[in-house]
Amino acid sequence: MSEVTTLPPIVAAIRESRRALARLLTRIENRAAAAELTALYPFGGKAHLIGVTGAPGTGKSSLVNAMAKAYRAEGKTVSILAVDPTSPFSGGAVLGDRIRMRDLHGDAGVFIRSMATRGNLGGIARTTLDMIRALDAADFDIVLIETVGAGQSEVEIASAAQTVIVVEAPGLGDDVQAIKAGILEIADILVVNKADNPGVESTLRALRAALDLGHRAERIMHHGKLMTIPAAPVVGEDSAWQTPIVQTVATDGTGVPELLAKIAEHRTYLRESGVQRLRERASLSAEIEERLRDLLLARLIEQIGAARLQATIERVVERQIDPNSAAQALLTESRGAAEP
Amino acid sequence: MSEVTTLPPIVAAIRESRRALARLLTRIENRAAAAELTALYPFGGKAHLIGVTGAPGTGKSSLVNAMAKAYRAEGKTVSILAVDPTSPFSGGAVLGDRIRMRDLHGDAGVFIRSMATRGNLGGIARTTLDMIRALDAADFDIVLIETVGAGQSEVEIASAAQTVIVVEAPGLGDDVQAIKAGILEIADILVVNKADNPGVESTLRALRAALDLGHRAERIMHHGKLMTIPAAPVVGEDSAWQTPIVQTVATDGTGVPELLAKIAEHRTYLRESGVQRLRERASLSAEIEERLRDLLLARLIEQIGAARLQATIERVVERQIDPNSAAQALLTESRGAAEP
Numbered sequence: 001m002s003e004v005t006t007l008p009p010i011v012a013a014i015r016e017s018r019r020a021l022a023r024l025l026t027r028i029e030n031r032a033a034a035a036e037l038t039a040l041y042p043f044g045g046k047a048h049l050i051g052v053t054g055a056p057g058t059g060k061s062s063l064v065n066a067m068a069k070a071y072r073a074e075g076k077t078v079s080i081l082a083v084d085p086t087s088p089f090s091g092g093a094v095l096g097d098r099i100r101m102r103d104l105h106g107d108a109g110v111f112i113r114s115m116a117t118r119g120n121l122g123g124i125a126r127t128t129l130d131m132i133r134a135l136d137a138a139d140f141d142i143v144l145i146e147t148v149g150a151g152q153s154e155v156e157i158a159s160a161a162q163t164v165i166v167v168e169a170p171g172l173g174d175d176v177q178a179i180k181a182g183i184l185e186i187a188d189i190l191v192v193n194k195a196d197n198p199g200v201e202s203t204l205r206a207l208r209a210a211l212d213l214g215h216r217a218e219r220i221m222h223h224g225k226l227m228t229i230p231a232a233p234v235v236g237e238d239s240a241w242q243t244p245i246v247q248t249v250a251t252d253g254t255g256v257p258e259l260l261a262k263i264a265e266h267r268t269y270l271r272e273s274g275v276q277r278l279r280e281r282a283s284l285s286a287e288i289e290e291r292l293r294d295l296l297l298a299r300l301i302e303q304i305g306a307a308r309l310q311a312t313i314e315r316v317v318e319r320q321i322d323p324n325s326a327a328q329a330l331l332t333e334s335r336g337a338a339e340p
Numbered sequence: 341m342s343e344v345t346t347l348p349p350i351v352a353a354i355r356e357s358r359r360a361l362a363r364l365l366t367r368i369e370n371r372a373a374a375a376e377l378t379a380l381y382p383f384g385g386k387a388h389l390i391g392v393t394g395a396p397g398t399g400k401s402s403l404v405n406a407m408a409k410a411y412r413a414e415g416k417t418v419s420i421l422a423v424d425p426t427s428p429f430s431g432g433a434v435l436g437d438r439i440r441m442r443d444l445h446g447d448a449g450v451f452i453r454s455m456a457t458r459g460n461l462g463g464i465a466r467t468t469l470d471m472i473r474a475l476d477a478a479d480f481d482i483v484l485i486e487t488v489g490a491g492q493s494e495v496e497i498a499s500a501a502q503t504v505i506v507v508e509a510p511g512l513g514d515d516v517q518a519i520k521a522g523i524l525e526i527a528d529i530l531v532v533n534k535a536d537n538p539g540v541e542s543t544l545r546a547l548r549a550a551l552d553l554g555h556r557a558e559r560i561m562h563h564g565k566l567m568t569i570p571a572a573p574v575v576g577e578d579s580a581w582q583t584p585i586v587q588t589v590a591t592d593g594t595g596v597p598e599l600l601a602k603i604a605e606h607r608t609y610l611r612e613s614g615v616q617r618l619r620e621r622a623s624l625s626a627e628i629e630e631r632l633r634d635l636l637l638a639r640l641i642e643q644i645g646a647a648r649l650q651a652t653i654e655r656v657v658e659r660q661i662d663p664n665s666a667a668q669a670l671l672t673e674s675r676g677a678a679e680p
Binding site: 037041042291299300319320327 | 374378381620625627631632637639640649654657659660661663664666667668
């Protein structure tokens with residue numbers, strides 16, 4: 001959006017006050033910030049959104065901290081959104097957050113928010129998207145989105161980023177956790193952290209072999225599921241992005257400047273190749289369709305009544321009608337109900 | 341459905357001919373079997389649907405084979421549906437299938453089908469559900485659904501089963517893979533396979549600790565996502581199911597009879613407690629809603645036109661309007677378009 005002289009109150013507030021930003025993020029988590037999200041949306045688009053994902057034990061959180069410090073040293077403002085969509089059995093988010101706070105506390109150029117999702121996987125991806133938009137509009141240069149790379153939801157969340165970093169480490173039992181979890185193909189940059197540990201060579205070999213085997217695929221969200229589409233058309237074959245492997249030791253900062261350089265390079269690639277715009281359009285398109293699905297179902301239930309829906313479900317439970325025919329019948333009914 | 345004397349042709353065909361069944365499953369995979377699925381749905385509901393999931397390396401496929409052989413020894417007919425929703429980087433399904441075929445080949449009471457999904461995660465869960473319904477209507481006593489327990493989709497697929505078995509094994513690097521992947525809470529029965537390997541005690545300890553920590557939660561699908569709901573009401577606390585841990589050595593059959601006994605016990609529990617009916621209703625309800633969402637979106641696009649949808653997406657890409665407001669506007673428009 002061009003030349004805006006007066007900011008909407010919510011945008012001014014979150015840019016001025018960290019407390020206002022924290023409160024807005026809570027309202028977004030509670031799904032009670034539609035008006036604010038509408039007001040702030042035109043003021044985003046400037047931050048670089050960086051997703052960092054990987055299995056527990058890879059030192060992912062330490063790496064995110066080291067990246068935040070390195071960006072601060074460059075004078076950039078940084079926000080960190082840590083999403084932990086793990087089961088109620090584990091509770092890593094809170095501890096990681098505390099360590100992080102101690103490390104980066106007192107720096108006004110850093111903002112940290114964590115989101116523990118406690119087993120309710122529905123809707124995390126959308127809430128995360130909305131939170132990222134708030135951080136973007138709050139004018140941070142860098143938004144780091146940290147997730148545990150264990151499942152589909154985490155992959156979806158990481159995919160909300162422009163640059164996706166998948167973190168590995170030697171000595172985790174399996175050579176390459178990412179291959180198993182199927183997250184290698186979403187990596188724009190691969191990091192082997194704890195690169196001073198034994199076994200780093202075998203991890204590097206396994207990753208290189210996997211990268212040679214696989215072909216990069218563009219990723220989009222479709223009906224709330226991750227889909228892969230053939231690599232986006234680029235100007236020439238030479239300009240296609242080759243996923244680099246960067247070695248780091250997050251605890252002492254080794255390799256972090258190289259990582260930041262690769263991230264900057266990737267951002268330039270995204271913009272110059274037109275891939276960023278293609279990805280944005282595909283993911284916004286999927287999001288709008290998903291929102292429409294929700295609104296349409298809510299309207300249908302209002303039209304036919306919840307009792308009618310329940311009665312139909314009961315007939316399916318009784319095997320009098322199959323699920324597909326039931327859905328078709330309800331659709332026809334709603335059309336009748338909508339007519340005057 | 342009560343007292344049906346004449347079977348619909350498709351049901352008669354898949355009960356008589358394995359080739360007809362295989363062809364139907366292919367049509368289901370190609371989403372070209374709506375009429376057949378409608379016809380066969382009333383004739384299902386008799387098979388015991390057993391999901392088996394676990395990380396690669398746990399010997400899951402060998403266990404499924406051993407279970408199939410044990411069920412055959414009891415005179416029961418068995419079908420195996422192996423779903424491999426892994427990335428294009430790995431290709432385990434085909435090999436596992438070949439080994440399996442050699443082992444169980446020539447037994448007319450066993451039917452095996454594998455489904456390699458090659459990166460396209462959208463819609464696998466629904467296709468799998470439909471395939472299970474076909475196998476159920478084909479009158480198998482047992483339907484074994486085998487998945488790799490790596491992500492959300494696999495958890496969804498396993499959840500289509502009545503009894504879910506999560507397989508672990510000692511010596512995989514991490515003590516308990518399931519805790520990491522967040523699939524422990526969907527287990528009705530935990531199996532430690534390769535129980536003759538060193539490290540089995542530490543695996544058992546880790547599993548018992550995790551079971552003590554966590555509380556069982558009922559699982560349902562909601563908007564295509566897995567949700568957990570508080571444990572279903574049962575007659576008394578005593579009747580609630582306590583997830584047992586069974587040790588097996590699939591390669592020589594050790595522990596398999598004990599596993600089958602636990603599975604039978606779980607089936608009795610599901611029926612007598614009423615939990616089975618609650619789960620079925622919840623999952624059918626989620627499926628019908630999901631199907632309605634798809635139908636409603638298709639109808640809306642027909643009403644407003646694909647070009648109109650594209651133009652709105654473009655405005656969102658340009659940050660002139662936010663995704664939620666865009667969806668609301670399209671909904672209002674479709675209402676106008678539907679009116680005469």
